[in-house]
Amino acid sequence: MTEEEKKGLNRRDFVKGLIVGGAGGVIGAMGIYSYSPWRERYFAKATPKNIDIGECRSVKVTNISETSWFENKVLMGDIKGAGGLLVNQYTYNWPPFAEPKGQLGKGTYEKGIKEIKKWLPHDLERAWQFQIENAVHPENAGGFSCLIEVELLDGTKKKILQDAGWSYNWMDQAYKREGIDRMLERKEIDLFMLTHEHFDHFWGLPVVYKYNPEIITYIPEGFYQEGMQYIRDSGHRGKLVVTKPGLTPLFSGCAIYNFAIPIICRVYGEQSWYFNVKDAGMVSVTGCCHQGIIQFAATAKDTIKYKKNYGIYGGLHISPFEDWDPKYDDLVLSMRKYEFEKVGCNHCTGITCAKKFIEAGYPVIQGTARFRSKDKAYLGNGDTIEFRAA
Amino acid sequence: MSTEYKIGIFVGIVLGVLVYFTIIWALPIMAKWNWMLTKIT
Numbered sequence: 259m260t261e262e263e264k265k266g267l268n269r270r271d272f273v274k275g276l277i278v279g280g281a282g283g284v285i286g287a288m289g290i291y292s293y294s295p296w297r298e299r300y301f302a303k304a305t306p307k308n309i310d311i312g313e314c315r316s317v318k319v320t321n322i323s324e325t326s327w328f329e330n331k332v333l334m335g336d337i338k339g340a341g342g343l344l345v346n347q348y349t350y351n352w353p354p355f356a357e358p359k360g361q362l363g364k365g366t367y368e369k370g371i372k373e374i375k376k377w378l379p380h381d382l383e384r385a386w387q388f389q390i391e392n393a394v395h396p397e398n399a400g401g402f403s404c405l406i407e408v409e410l411l412d413g414t415k416k417k418i419l420q421d422a423g424w425s426y427n428w429m430d431q432a433y434k435r436e437g438i439d440r441m442l443e444r445k446e447i448d449l450f451m452l453t454h455e456h457f458d459h460f461w462g463l464p465v466v467y468k469y470n471p472e473i474i475t476y477i478p479e480g481f482y483q484e485g486m487q488y489i490r491d492s493g494h495r496g497k498l499v500v501t502k503p504g505l506t507p508l509f510s511g512c513a514i515y516n517f518a519i520p521i522i523c524r525v526y527g528e529q530s531w532y533f534n535v536k537d538a539g540m541v542s543v544t545g546c547c548h549q550g551i552i553q554f555a556a557t558a559k560d561t562i563k564y565k566k567n568y569g570i571y572g573g574l575h576i577s578p579f580e581d582w583d584p585k586y587d588d589l590v591l592s593m594r595k596y597e598f599e600k601v602g603c604n605h606c607t608g609i610t611c612a613k614k615f616i617e618a619g620y621p622v623i624q625g626t627a628r629f630r631s632k633d634k635a636y637l638g639n640g641d642t643i644e645f646r647a648a
Numbered sequence: 649m650s651t652e653y654k655i656g657i658f659v660g661i662v663l664g665v666l667v668y669f670t671i672i673w674a675l676p677i678m679a680k681w682n683w684m685l686t687k688i689t
Contacts, residue, residue, distance in 0.1 A: 268652045275656020282657070283664020291672065300675075 308563040313536040314511030315409040316646035319543060319571050321637050323423055323432040324604035325400040325630050326458030330579045332398045336362060337523070347457050347523040348484050354385060354426060354461055356393030367484035371491055379464035379471065379493035382426040389426075399425035400630070401462045402573065402605050405438060405447075406543060409646075410510055411536065417447045419473075420531075421545050423462035430465050435629070435640065442469035451476040451514065453545030454521060454528040455485045464492040472496035478516045479503065480527030501529055505561055511535065515557060517549035530572070532558055537647035539568030539599070546606050547575045551589065555596040569600035569645040571637075577608030590614050602643035604636045612636040 340363035351360030355370025401423020423429035631638025
């Protein structure tokens with residue numbers, strides 16, 4: 259028997275308890291710390307820049323086309339067959355860059371444009387006929403494009419065309435349906451803005467330049483060589499403005515924001531709109547929102563001086579292929595924090611997501627499901643939405 | 649469970665919490681030392 263045992267003490271038991279208690283104490287302290295306000299001690303302090311972009315009276319968006327493609331299964335099959343989501347989009351042999359008897363994943367921009375350049379931008383029927391005969395799934399191409407009409411405080415109206423869609427045939431029909439062809443011809447549209455280089459927003463470009471080759475065109479910094487060449491090959495003769503990452507105020511109450519981000523199908527950079535509508539609040543308009551709705555809303559808050567969020571319009575990129583994952587539920591729930599009073603979504607938001615928004619009680623403006631838009635849950639082709647103070 | 653074991657757990661928890669929060673408190677100071685060292689060397 260040791261001296262300690264004689265005295266009634268057991269050092270071994272004490273050390274065992276010390277180890278167990280020490281480990282429990284450290285783990286418990288981690289837990290307390292991670293749920294306490296102290297955890298913010300090492301966060302970077304963000305000071306809102308509060309940039310004043312002025313105010314406008316109203317913003318109206320006409321959805322020319324939100325159906326970028328018609329069958330998810332066909333589009334995803336092509337992307338998978340060409341090598342996956344990180345493969346250069348110009349190699350797919352999709353229209354309008356098909357080489358003769360084009361095979362999936364074996365094309366290049368140079369070989370594709372060589373076949374149709376002679377017809378751009380004035381004989382698009384022949385250029386598209388070549389695609390029908392040679393491209394991979396030309397029937398699946400649609401496009402995304404919308405018209406934004408901004409009324410300034412002095413009553414002046416500005417018209418902005420956002421994105422050019424994809425299929426020459428589909429986009430030409432859509433522009434004629436909404437009278438965009440005549441607006442372009444009469445030079446009533448003040449500027450043309452490409453949100454990003456993706457096929458469904460950009461490849462219908464010659465259709466715009468067919469009607470007005472001199473229109474001032476805004477693109478985000480980050481277009482690849484093929485994209486820059488396509489702008490020239492499509493017949494553009496006007497001013498090209500390449501926006502830098504960050505905020506570019508354009509006129510009172512209106513600014514472009516360039517998000518420098520990598521995007522699938524080898525694309526870089528996307529730009530979106532912020533409109534500060536008098537007595538209503540901030541209206542955010544996007545093409546595909548690859549930056550994410552949280553970053554989109556948070557950037558407005560951190561950068562621009564405005565009272566509250568009012569509306570959002572565009573593809574919100576949550577379930578573009580109508581799949582669903584529990585993490586998307588987090589996105590749906592987190593949008594509540596930004597308190598949008600009017601939500602106009604479509605395109606890559608996904609019908610599944612629009613229905614989740616409605617279930618969550620968000621003020622989603624529903625559509626009419628015309629011109630091949632598939633569901634009334636969101637704003638379809640030919641539908642409009644207006645943002646102004648009540 | 650002996651009394652020594654229970655006392656050990658109690659002392660362990662107190663020490664564990666103290667050690668954890670001391671490290672958290674000391675991190676910026678240590679970062680500063682590191683910065684000073686980089687300046688010196």
